[in-house]
Amino acid sequence: MKILVCISKTPDTTTKIAFTDGGTQLDTNNVQYIMNPYDEWYALVRALELKEANGGSVTIINVGPAENDQVIRKGLAIGADGAVRIDANPKSALYVAKQIAAYAKKEAYDMVLLGKESIDYNGSEVGAMLAELLDQPFISYASKLEMNGSTASISRDIEGGTELVEVDTPFVLSASKGLAEQRIPNMRGIMMAKRKPLKVEDAIPADDLSVTVSFDLPPAKSAVKLVDPEDMTELVRLLHEEAKVI
Amino acid sequence: MVLVFAESQKGVFKKTALEAVHYGHKTAEILGSSCAAITLGPVENADILGQYGASKVYNVADAQLSGLDSQVYAAVIAAAAEQLGASLIIVSHTSTGKSLLGRLAARLDAGSVSGVNQLPTNDGSFKVKKNVFSGKAIAEYELTSDMKVLSLMGNSLKPAVVGADVAPEALDIAVPASRLTVKEVNTVEGTVPLPEAELVVSAGRGMKGPENWGIIDEMADILNATTACSRPVADVGWRPHHEHVGQTGIAIRPNLYIAIGISGAIQHLAGVNSSKTIVVINKDPEAPFFKAADYGVVGDLFDVVPRLNEALRAFKG
Ligand SMILES: Cc1cc2nc3c(=O)[nH]c(=O)nc-3n(C[C@H](O)[C@H](O)[C@H](O)COP(=O)(O)OP(=O)(O)OC[C@H]3O[C@@H](n4cnc5c(N)ncnc54)[C@H](O)[C@@H]3O)c2cc1C
């Protein structure tokens, strides 16, 4: 089974977000970068489990600049066999999807796994775009993936519940919590990662049709109004008359 | 023209569909254009979309379209957009809508923004905003392509009645065969799904155990609210996984979020901090959630919640 896993680099959730240059650029000082959790914990680990059970290979791919190699090496340390970095600045989802599609088309993967969303721009866009560009089915928010020959049995999260679907390879799938259990790279993995191939490829030309032009911080929350725990009638009044939500 | 996909389930519109149509209507006004809605599969009352601002309503009634396969949907909606000459497509930011957005953008080579929560501006260039960094910032996007696609975050605007019923017209579009089989759909019946809920009652580890959830269900019943929970509560199986909100669960923005016995860790806040009004009930005055709250009650939930339920019941009469 030949699997491609898309990984992105995002600021850690606990990062304090600030902007520079008149609110047009993310202030990268003090930003702690990590591999996007959905890619690392779920998509990559499930791909490795499938390879361990059925044979094959797991390749990770990232669209980004050279400084992303550190995150890519972590993916290799967790167990991916090889990595590809498309050398470009990932400015929009469609741009990224076009780069990955161009590479994936050459390799004929049985499946491409992604995270359900990147935790920075919370787009949830790349997976569906990639599926469309590859003309393949897309199963989003998968929390279970079992293979039986070339047929996948997948449980995906939908509003208020789950849906069980079956699909034949090749397909594109985005991972949500539950698909696998996080793996911590061990010393051997880290040593081996240094010797694994990390190919750098040129980007194909593509336009950015959607770009961020400015950022704002949400309006500061006014201080919490404390209500006497003995007087819940007052809370109900406030919710009705002041907040007007009930 | 602005084309809005009005999502239905088992022939009935989702609330988010009406929001999307109304958003489409208002956006068309900003652009000096008109708004049409499209429905897929058999739908009971497509006429009502006219009330929320669609001047035309189109339907592709093929029964194959009752299963939600984004690949099939995207092919049909893209064909409709081309046939009708639409330059902006709006879908709801639901599990289906999100997949559609990406597929449509790739298929039509369109600029896209997912999860927008405000109307666009159009002063020479088309710009629209959404929350990013899990609600810690707001980003403004500019779309430069002729064709554009947006998905609308639930509860971003109230669908108002602005017009009259419009009789749907059938569109003749070939429907490709689906390549996936839906074997089973397991959803809770009778409650509003979390992403669409206006009122949410949520509880965390402070509840001590699943046997104590009676008071939470009771509050949800009185308010006709949907229940949610923090991650550890879903992880240990006290509550079903689909109730889990936060960074690894789902992100919601109800009008009212009542958090009971939840500390307010940053990963939890990531999923709920765009709620319009937040009430926190916690016995620890230092709980971080109070910093994100509009109203706070410092006290033991096992005393406070029954008291609040009583007050709510009295208010509801
Ligand atoms: C990468 C990552 C992702 C995560 N994603 C999520 C996510 O998506 N969603 C999520 O919720 N969490 C998530 N978490 C976990 C998160 O960090 C917190 O651990 C979790 O939210 C805590 O849940 P809690 O508030 O229910 O429990 P606790 O932190 O244990 O808080 C319980 C609260 O109840 C209060 N309490 C106790 N007894 C009473 C009483 N009798 N009356 C009133 N108050 C009482 C306590 O004062 C305390 O504040 C994530 C963590 C990581 C590392």
Ligand SMILES: Nc1ncnc2c1ncn2[C@@H]1O[C@H](COP(=O)(O)O)[C@@H](O)[C@H]1O
């Ligand atoms: N620059 C990138 N390189 C490789 N994969 C990416 C990149 N950006 C996003 N992805 C993948 O697409 C998924 C969804 O991202 P997004 O659409 O940005 O929310 C992520 O979880 C990754 O798996």
